[in-house]
Amino acid sequence: METDSVRRGLERFMEMNPHIKVEYTPVPGDEYHTRLLTLMAGNAAPDVFFINAEGYYRQFVERGVLLQIDEYFYKSLSLEDFIEMDQRKMLVDGHIYGSSSCVVAPVLYYNKALFDEAGIPYPSADPTEALTWDEFIAIAKKLTKSKGRITQFGAYGFENMHPREATIYSNNGLIFSEDYAKTVLNDEAQQALQKILELRTVHKVSPPAAFLEQSGMNAAQMLQTGRVAMVADGSWALQELAKMNFDVGVAPLPIMKRPVTTGTAHLHSIWAGTKHPEEAWKLVEFLSSEEYQIGLVREGLWMPNRTSLYTPEGITKWLNPDVHPEGFEKLASYFTEYLEPNPALFVPRRAWDIFEEELDKFFFDDQPIETIVSNAKRRIDPILAGQ
Amino acid sequence: MRWERLKYSDKFWAAILLAPNFIGFLVFILFPMIASFFLSFTEWDLLTDIKWIGFGNYQELASDETFWKVLWNTLYYTLGTVPPGIILSLILAVALNQPIRGVKTYRALYFLPVISSSVAVAVVWQWLYNPEFGLLNYILSLFGIEGPLWLTSTTWAMPAVIITSIWKNLGFNMLLFLAGLQGIPDTYYEAAEIDGANGFAKFRYITLPLLSPTTFFVVVMSIISSFQAFDLVHVMTQGGPARSTSVLVHYLYQNAFQYFRMGYASAIAYVLFFLVFIVTMIQLKRHDTWVVY
Amino acid sequence: MKRVRIETILAYLILTLGAATMVLPFLWMVSTSLKSLSEVFVFPPTFFGERIVWQNYLRISERYPFGQFFLNSIKISAVVVFFQVFTSSMAGFAFARLKFPGRESLFALYLATLMVPFHVTLVPTFVLMRFFGWIDTHYSLILPSLVTAFGTFLMRQFFLTIPVELEEAARIDGCTPFGIYARIFLPLSKPALATLAIFTFMGTWNDYIRPLVFINSISKMTVPLGLASMQGSYSTDWPVLMAGTVISLAPVLIAFLLAQEFFVQGITLTGLKG
Known part of the structure; x- marks a missing residue:
């Protein structure tokens, strides 16, 4: 659980800074940002808080409730300390309003026993040797088994957020224009979505949309129970997988045209109304420090966002054989060289909700891609324009 | 003094x-x-200055596809819950009004869902609706029916929420009907029996007309409360998939507390008020023609 | 000579089938809460696992302070019920039995607000709570619920049915209007007060959207909100989730079964009023 690790980190911080007292209030559930807004509107926001990059960070910056921390930030840190995707995550019009502790991005997990059983060699963890989409389908077909009805599926997860965007990008597809002022969904993007759908409809290697999730299992449980041989899911699943007793392997997502994954993660921001900006920054600085993130990275929940932690020596600081599968170090470059921010980071939540809704119609309701694209453009563009 | x-x-x-x-x-x-x-005539996110925009929100509502979808869903939900809910609870009330044993036990069992919180009911039904390991599709499979994907299907998610809602409120309406039935004097039935009326005729010509005040009350209350549905939807589906279960209050909540659009949410609230107002007015007008003593 | 009527058999049949439908989800909930996760994911589903897994209950109560949720819910419901019965009966009495200028128009105003759905007031109430600094406090759940037009209306309607003669006799004996309210009307209206209390209690106890909007901290959550937030964190751990649901429901269901008559009579009364 995230909260325990965070608590330990905060205790360490208070030992280092005895004059600062940190009160930690975890807010469970999906309503976190609603509550944050409530507190800010009520002039009772905490000095430092966690904020999601997607849908909220930029929205809150726009409303002027996050303290601009350029001055503090550049005093002790530099942008180059962070991997490129994270720089893009933090910067809003050239300024910084929140500092980040980690990145997370989708990868491909597989159940090694099922590969052994089918006599298929494990896919490489090296992004330059990632499976092509066709190779991936061929393997997935071999890993799909049926006894009357399908009992083991080859692959799952590409219809979900994150693997879906990564696959679109891998085909050189674009969801929004570069300045996020327009919906694009070009031919490459449409083609990628079509290919994802075909995993289920044509190749029959994927279970019905969201079927397994509704079956009450999450990706890790599906992989563990052998119902699915390969699962595209966020890097955070490592933590849970490590606690399950089975041999799991990790590889980059299969590529259409280029290797790429799409990252996200939270930031720590300071409330614009804080009375203690100095102390607040101390905490934010600690929360983005190597020391703090290594703890959570070693548990498999996060991936580092410091460039220093991706050098051969840096990797040894966090690589944990109990959590990170064999050969994981080869995957490290995936997070430095092939990582792009998920487009959800740059559009309002309302626009993204419509995007999701339209894609649901594509994946669940058999609506043709052309309809989806024209609907998405018509409905999302006014919101993007109104920003 | x-x-x-x-x-x-x-x-x-x-x-x-x-x-x-x-x-x-x-x-x-x-x-x-x-x-x-x-x-409802302003644009406000609670954090920045409030801005007067006249009928802007209402104009936006008129062209907001999501809003029309949500409005349609609300009507679908109302049509799906009210008539079946009323008919089923009436049947149960009539059955319970027969000279049978264990009335109290039955009544108590039917009332369990009523006093359970809708959040708890939603969580339990989510599990029942599980396509693969849920009880519901298993029971259907015993009858040779392959159950749908329920909450992840754009076609079946709304019926699933509707079924849960009917299940939850059945006991309440049944109790109201039962009270109404018990208020009908036996002499009417005795007179009818002398005239040779059969069971159905008695129901049609005595029970239904004399029960009309109760029916009227139950119908109006059910319609109004189904316009305001929120809890089940918010916990079971969050309005999805593809907004197929999003209803007015859910969209209101989203706009106010997820998109931070207080003005727009207020405009939706007034549309809701307008709907309830129309229903109340129609019912007040029709009260005389419908209720037969 | 007693013959079994076909209607009676049919009634038993319908009622038993219906009752099974009512009870089955609850049994399934309890059954799941006592299984291990792997036993939940089997087909066909079974009602009894191989062994009883009490740990689900321990795990959920370690993480979620259900005791605290209950205390919060009890506190809030008790205060709301008490004050609502109190304010509604006083105002209902004034509207029903005291003569003062503007009575009819004021009552009409109350009646008019009955038509306005509660959700219309959600956003402004939120703004108001923020203004008073009551966000994330129990004040935000208690104070706005102390007065309802429905309660006032219900009490007024009931007081109207009490014979005027009683009141006139008391006035002749030198009883003040307050005395009439406290010593004659209140004791006579126990059923109506009970009805109002039950409805208010159920509404407050099960309320979801208000705590959702106003409460942030775990320690201040009510039972339904606590349950919903638990659902957010344990979305796929069904046994633990069901254990939490059982904990959240059991006390209320037991209390109901003990006080069934009271509940049923209370609810029946409003039905007749309508």
Whole structure:
């Protein structure tokens, strides 16, 4: 659980800074940002808080409730300390309003026993040797088994957020224009979505949309129970997988045209109304420090966002054989060289909700891609324009 | 003495007795209602300055596809819950009104879902609706039916929420009908029996007309409360998939507290009010023609 | 000579089938809450696992302070019920039996607000709570619920049915209007007060949207909100989730079964009023 690790980190911080007292209030559930807004509107926001990059960070910056921390930030840190995707995550019009502790991005997990059983060699963890989409389908077909009805599926997860965007990008597809002022969904993007759908409809290697999730299992449980041989899911699943007793392997997502994954993660921001900006920054600085993130990275929940932690020596600081599968170090470059921010980071939540809704119609309701694209453009563009 | 006179004064005591209630009424009922009306003409995210935009929100509503979808879903939900809910609860009430044993036990069992919180009911039904390991599809499979994907299907998610809602409220409506049935004097039935009326004829010509005040009450209350559905939807589906279960109050909540659009949410609230108002007016007008004594 | 009527058999059949439908989800909930996760994911589903897994209950109560949720819910419901019965009966009495200028128009105003759905007031109430600094406090759940037009209306309607003669006799004996309210009307209206209390209690106890909007901290959550937030964190751990649901429901269901008559009579009364 995230909260325990965070608590330990905060205790360490208070030992280092005895004059600062940190009160930690975890807010469970999906309503976190609603509550944050409530507190800010009520002039009772905490000095430092966690904020999601997607849908909220930029929205809150726009409303002027996050303290601009350029001055503090550049005093002790530099942008180059962070991997490129994270720089893009933090910067809003050239300024910084929140500092980040980690990145997370989708990868491909597989159940090694099922590969052994089918006599298929494990896919490489090296992004330059990632499976092509066709190779991936061929393997997935071999890993799909049926006894009357399908009992083991080859692959799952590409219809979900994150693997879906990564696959679109891998085909050189674009969801929004570069300045996020327009919906694009070009031919490459449409083609990628079509290919994802075909995993289920044509190749029959994927279970019905969201079927397994509704079956009450999450990706890790599906992989563990052998119902699915390969699962595209966020890097955070490592933590849970490590606690399950089975041999799991990790590889980059299969590529259409280029290797790429799409990252996200939270930031720590300071409330614009804080009375203690100095102390607040101390905490934010600690929360983005190597020391703090290594703890959570070693548990498999996060991936580092410091460039220093991706050098051969840096990797040894966090690589944990109990959590990170064999050969994981080869995957490290995936997070430095092939990582792009998920487009959800740059559009309002309302626009993204419509995007999701339209894609649901594509994946669940058999609506043709052309309809989806024209609907998405018509409905999302006014919101993007109104920003 | 002044107090001697005062203590017998109606006006004085009316003021004293009304005061606590009236203050609460003003601050927490009347003021918010009026404020909401004004907010519906503004654009406000609680954090930045409030902006007057006239009919802007209402114009946007008219062209907001999501809003129309949500409005349609609300009507779908109402049509799906009210008539079946009323018919089923009436059948149960009539059955319970027969000379049978264990009335109290039956009544208690039917009432369990009513007193359970809708959040708990939603969580339990989510599990029942599980396509693969849920009880519901298993039971269907015993009858050779392959159950749908329920909450992840754009076609079946709304019926699933509707079924849960009917299940939850059945006992309540049944109890109201039962009270109504017990208010019908036996002499009517005895007279009908002498005239040779059979069971159905008695139901059609005595029970239904004499029960009409109760039916009227139950229908109006059910319609109004189904316009305001939120809990089940918010916990079971969050309005998905593809907004197929998103209803008015859910969209209101999203706009206010997820998209931070207080003005737009207030405009949706007033549309909701308008709907309830129409239903109330129609019912008030039709009360005389429908209710037969 | 007693013959079994076909209607009676049919009634038993319908009622038993219906009752099974009502009870089955609850049994399934309890059954799941006592299984291990792997036993939940089997097909066909079974009602009894191989062994009883009490740990689900321990795990959920370690993480979620259900005791605290209950205390919060009890506190809030008790205060709301008490004051609502109190303010509604006083105002209902004034509207029903005291003569003062503007009575009819004021009552009409109350009636008019009955038509306005509660959700219309959600956003402004939120703004108001922020203004008073009551966000994330129990004040935000208690104070706006102390007065309702419905309660006032219900009490007024009931007081109207009490014979005028009683009141007139008391007035002749030198009873003040307050005395009439406290010593004659209140004791006579126990059923109506009970009805109002039950409805208010159920509404407050099960309320979801208000705590959702106003409460942030775990320690201040009510039972339904606590349950919903638990659902957010344990979305796929069904046994633990069901254990939490059982904990949240059991006390209320037991209380109901003990006080069934009271509940049923209370609810029936409003039905007749309508």
